[in-house]
Amino acid sequence: MWSLTKFVASRLSRSRRFFSSVIPRPCIIQKRGADILHDPWINKDTGFPLTERNRLGLRVLLPPRVISFEQQYARFMESYRSLEKNTVSESDTSHVALAKWRILNRLHDRNETLYFRVLIDNIKDFAPIIYTPTVGLVCQNYSGLFRRPRGMYFSAKDKGEMMSMIYNWPAQMVDMIVLTDGSRILGLGDLGVHGIGIPIGKLDMYVAAAGLNPQRILPVMLDVGTNNLKLIEDPLYLGLRQPRLEGEEYLSTIDEFIEAVLTRWPKAIVQFEDFQMKWAFETLKRYRERFCMFNDDIQGTAGVALAGLLGTVRAQGRSLDDFPNQKIVVVGAGSAGLGVLSMAVQAVVRMTGNAETAAQKFFLLDKDGLITKERKNLDPAAVPFAKDPGLIAGLRDGDSLLEVVKKVKPDVLLGLSGVGGVFNEEVLKALRESGSNRPAIFAMSNPTMNAECTAVEAFKHAGENIVFASGSPFENVQLGNGKVGYVNQANNMYLFPGIGLGALLSGACIITDDMLQAAAECLASYMTDQDIEKGILYPSINSIRDITAKVGASVVRAAVAEEVAEGYGKVDPEELAYMSKEETVEYVRRNMWYPNYSPLVQKK
Numbered sequence: 001m002w003s004l005t006k007f008v009a010s011r012l013s014r015s016r017r018f019f020s021s022v023i024p025r026p027c028i029i030q031k032r033g034a035d036i037l038h039d040p041w042i043n044k045d046t047g048f049p050l051t052e053r054n055r056l057g058l059r060v061l062l063p064p065r066v067i068s069f070e071q072q073y074a075r076f077m078e079s080y081r082s083l084e085k086n087t088v089s090e091s092d093t094s095h096v097a098l099a100k101w102r103i104l105n106r107l108h109d110r111n112e113t114l115y116f117r118v119l120i121d122n123i124k125d126f127a128p129i130i131y132t133p134t135v136g137l138v139c140q141n142y143s144g145l146f147r148r149p150r151g152m153y154f155s156a157k158d159k160g161e162m163m164s165m166i167y168n169w170p171a172q173m174v175d176m177i178v179l180t181d182g183s184r185i186l187g188l189g190d191l192g193v194h195g196i197g198i199p200i201g202k203l204d205m206y207v208a209a210a211g212l213n214p215q216r217i218l219p220v221m222l223d224v225g226t227n228n229l230k231l232i233e234d235p236l237y238l239g240l241r242q243p244r245l246e247g248e249e250y251l252s253t254i255d256e257f258i259e260a261v262l263t264r265w266p267k268a269i270v271q272f273e274d275f276q277m278k279w280a281f282e283t284l285k286r287y288r289e290r291f292c293m294f295n296d297d298i299q300g301t302a303g304v305a306l307a308g309l310l311g312t313v314r315a316q317g318r319s320l321d322d323f324p325n326q327k328i329v330v331v332g333a334g335s336a337g338l339g340v341l342s343m344a345v346q347a348v349v350r351m352t353g354n355a356e357t358a359a360q361k362f363f364l365l366d367k368d369g370l371i372t373k374e375r376k377n378l379d380p381a382a383v384p385f386a387k388d389p390g391l392i393a394g395l396r397d398g399d400s401l402l403e404v405v406k407k408v409k410p411d412v413l414l415g416l417s418g419v420g421g422v423f424n425e426e427v428l429k430a431l432r433e434s435g436s437n438r439p440a441i442f443a444m445s446n447p448t449m450n451a452e453c454t455a456v457e458a459f460k461h462a463g464e465n466i467v468f469a470s471g472s473p474f475e476n477v478q479l480g481n482g483k484v485g486y487v488n489q490a491n492n493m494y495l496f497p498g499i500g501l502g503a504l505l506s507g508a509c510i511i512t513d514d515m516l517q518a519a520a521e522c523l524a525s526y527m528t529d530q531d532i533e534k535g536i537l538y539p540s541i542n543s544i545r546d547i548t549a550k551v552g553a554s555v556v557r558a559a560v561a562e563e564v565a566e567g568y569g570k571v572d573p574e575e576l577a578y579m580s581k582e583e584t585v586e587y588v589r590r591n592m593w594y595p596n597y598s599p600l601v602q603k604k
């Protein structure tokens with residue numbers, strides 16, 4: 001029960017938090033001298049003030065001038081911009097992107113405070129470098145780019161010892177883990193241990209967008225082998241040179257890792273990322289009721305897509321109640337495509353109350369074409385979306401995308417196939433003829449080369465009136481006469497940071513469908529009618545902290561409503577339940593880490 005004493009105590013603890021956020025909190029460290037300079041979590045380079053140099057044994061280990069944080073920031077940006085200027089004419093864009101990644105990565109390795117400040121302040125420019133699409137290139141070239149390890153690399157060879165190995169991680173506390181087995185990295189396939197770039201990039205986004213403390217995040221690679229023969233034969237490949245574990249052997253390895261993690265950090269949240277479909281679904285089913293985890297490719301993607309699909313209905317000038325009437329063709333029946341359709345069906349059921357007909361307007365294709373009830377060996381997860389061939393005249397199992405677009409005349413074409421260019425000229429022209437007053441194209445596969453079509457192709461062939469979104473960033477398209485074709489980035493980066501942060505700050509024991517739904521609805525409602533009319537479905541990434549604060553708060557509130565919130569730190573579930581919507585957003589904001597140099601105090 002909520003009591004007056006608790007109420008007063010919570011108000012007091014709030015005011016204590018307020019004061020402590022004004023005066024920078026000291027960071028208690030055990031290191032001294034050169035060890036500090038070599039620790040990117042606490043290093044300030046030439047920014048150490050003289051008093052700290054004296055106290056921490058740093059005098060004469062640095063040149064005598066103290067350079068302020070602002071000066072360090074300006075110097076970094078200047079060298080970054082000059083690299084940009086000097087390479088702008090180079091035709092090899094991947095060479096330039098990797099050069100930019102290298103310069104950012106060097107800073108990341110040396111001074112995390114400065115790194116995260118430049119990342120947060122320049123997120124629109126830097127997200128495509130440290131995250132999608134350049135991160136894909138980094139994974140593909142990882143053995144050549146590797147300089148220093150980041151995160152943990154558990155392998156099948158550590159089986160039986162993971163419980164002790166987990167204590168090799170130097171930080172006492174971990175809030176958020178992003179875990180991959182490298183088996184489906186973006187649309188690039190099995191990249192084995194080189195897929196570690198993905199958890200690193202996702203966690204960079206967690207710090208930038210959600211304000212997680214970089215000392216409390218952990219990227220993890222679970223190396224269970226690779227089925228990529230080129231990698232196995234590559235003498236410079238950094239992972240186990242053996243085929244992937246399968247079946248029980250695979251599952252017991254993941255089980256052991258999870259047990260080790262939860263033994264050391266029982267409240268850590270685990271985000272599963274870029275697992276091949278069979279393990280993505282299997283692990284989600286296995287763990288989601290047991291601890292606080294989610295699969296970003298299935299669940300984060302679904303929320304972002306649903307927000308975009310609801311935005312599309314608004315952009316078409318229709319009422320949201322019309323969503324169940326949207327004809328949506330999803331190309332790709334993998335973890336992402338099925339995740340999107342499942343969430344879309346849940347939304348229809350909530351609107352209509354009718355589960356039986358909820359999937360009627362949704363059509364699903366895989367590499368063998370349209371999926372109908374006649375399909376042999378259909379994956380059980382795809383069964384609810386298999387169509388009755390008689391539903392529309394002439395519809396047959398295995399129909400090509402072009403045939404489906406011509407017969408179905410969809411309002412939305414959504415690609416999560418991982419195959420670049422499948423929305424070809426003919427398909428886009430057929431969509432133009434669909435009769436929809438404003439057709440939408442979501443070319444969501446990553447990285448850029450794997451997008452189902454480019455923004456230019458979409459506006460050129462499907463018409464200037466379309467709504468367009470892609471998983472990787474494209475520039476807006478100039479349509480002539482001052483008209484602009486707006487490009488949206490339909491990427492799960494708009495949701496996973498808020499889902500993770502909301503789960504953390506509510507102390508959720510599990511992540512429920514309602515929490516995910518709340519996140520998607522929050523994102524969907526973020527946009528004004530004016531933006532939506534122009535075809536802008538998602539906010540600018542420049543507002544990612546604000547978006548994440550609101551998404552995080554909606555997740556906290558849903559966790560409380562569902563009674564899965566166990567509280568965070570000194571904030572108990574009753575206090576969370578007492579907060580208004582605005583107070584919850586404020587609570588989330590207050591708990592976001594922001595990069596500033598803290599005074600360092602050595603613990604004797």
Ligand SMILES: NC(=O)c1ccc[n+]([C@@H]2O[C@H](COP(=O)([O-])OP(=O)(O)OC[C@H]3O[C@@H](n4cnc5c(N)ncnc54)[C@H](O)[C@@H]3O)[C@@H](O)[C@H]2O)c1
Pocket residue numbers: 184185186187188276277296297301304331332333334335336337365366367368369415416417418419422444445446447450470471472490491492493
């Ligand atoms: N934008 C985002 O936020 C986001 C999120 C998750 C995944 N993705 C991207 O989606 C893609 C797929 O991811 P996934 O996890 O679902 O992969 P997956 O391997 O589980 O599924 C791929 C699916 O595409 C189908 N497919 C392959 N070729 C096809 C073709 N020519 N026509 C129609 N279907 C075809 C396959 O049969 C399979 O069903 C990847 O490129 C990934 O980067 C994007």
Ligand SMILES: O=C(O)C[C@H](O)C(=O)O
Pocket residue numbers: 132185186187274296297445446471491492493
């Ligand atoms: O990593 C991304 O950019 C989105 C998504 O998780 C993917 O796998 O493509």
Ligand SMILES: [Mg+2]
Pocket residue numbers: 186273274296297
């Ligand atoms: Mg992913």
